[in-house]
Amino acid sequence: MVQGSQNIPGNELVPAPKQGGALSPLWYVGVALSVAMVSWYPLFGVMLLAGVARTIVDRGGHRALVGVVLAAVVPIVAFAAMLGLSQGLVLVPAAFTSLALATLMCRGRASVTAVSSVVVAGTLASLAVDAIILAGQGLGVAETTCGALLETVRLAAGDGVASDAIVSAAEPLVRALWPLVYSLTVMVNAVGAGIGAFVAAPRGTAPCRAPQLANFDAPLWSVAALALSILGMGASFADIPYADVVRTVSATVFMNVRIIFAAQGLGVLSSMLMRLRTGCMLRPLIICFAVWIEAMSFILSIVGLIDVWANFRKLARGGSDAEALT
Numbered sequence: 001m002v003q004g005s006q007n008i009p010g011n012e013l014v015p016a017p018k019q020g021g022a023l024s025p026l027w028y029v030g031v032a033l034s035v036a037m038v039s040w041y042p043l044f045g046v047m048l049l050a051g052v053a054r055t056i057v058d059r060g061g062h063r064a065l066v067g068v069v070l071a072a073v074v075p076i077v078a079f080a081a082m083l084g085l086s087q088g089l090v091l092v093p094a095a096f097t098s099l100a101l102a103t104l105m106c107r108g109r110a111s112v113t114a115v116s117s118v119v120v121a122g123t124l125a126s127l128a129v130d131a132i133i134l135a136g137q138g139l140g141v142a143e144t145t146c147g148a149l150l151e152t153v154r155l156a157a158g159d160g161v162a163s164d165a166i167v168s169a170a171e172p173l174v175r176a177l178w179p180l181v182y183s184l185t186v187m188v189n190a191v192g193a194g195i196g197a198f199v200a201a202p203r204g205t206a207p208c209r210a211p212q213l214a215n216f217d218a219p220l221w222s223v224a225a226l227a228l229s230i231l232g233m234g235a236s237f238a239d240i241p242y243a244d245v246v247r248t249v250s251a252t253v254f255m256n257v258r259i260i261f262a263a264q265g266l267g268v269l270s271s272m273l274m275r276l277r278t279g280c281m282l283r284p285l286i287i288c289f290a291v292w293i294e295a296m297s298f299i300l301s302i303v304g305l306i307d308v309w310a311n312f313r314k315l316a317r318g319g320s321d322a323e324a325l326t
Contacts, residue, residue, distance in 0.1 A: 031071040047196030050102040054197040086133045097122040098193040122186035176251040216267035229254035264304025
């Protein structure tokens, strides 16, 4: 995941294991059951699906991925046929995220860009699924999501005199950032899928080393996305067509890209703690405190943005388009 270091062992997010080993057909049954599990226990189902999928692809090769996809489609079609179309469609985004991330990790190509692409595709799929389901009820996804979020704010504010003022103050923010609910959900699924695929890696024929936060390096396209999102937010307050849409898209992109720079800042902090030989108990506490501070400010994000040029950790970089895809 370090730019310009494609041939340096250990810098990729997950090393690609060698293929081999016998494969039981029951693994494909496990894929179908994992997708069905997503309907009741989403995060556990995503983790289980990624782990089973990685085991199959590790042992059976990339041709086995076709069987994995077909096995995943079976419960989706079954749920749609027996419980209604909506019950089948809601499984698609989580299943896609899990299988896509497991495939990337099998190939050793789980770079920041690749994982970000999966998150974007999963977010768009979630929005499309909800739009289809709500359209059948005569509702819009934006209005429904904003209404649910504002109702949550109203319940949190209580019945006091200031509750209406709090809801009124939060409404512009909610209407600008409502798609963030979808992207954060997909991110959580991606993290769960990554954990599941990583844990399942030893079941293959090659061991897998845990990725190091200190080696995290944001690609340069994230800087361009950040700049465009800021320009978009500024332009949305001018008299331009579809200003609300531009503001919502720009604000959502800004908050999502902020997560990349926050991870970059955590990488700088983790590297510094490693150089200082901080103990294994104190280091997690410092990182958790830094995450808590980042939730209320942009300190880590600013440090991460500066590190893109300053390169505090002296990482090997080969240019703006040199991303590790090993």
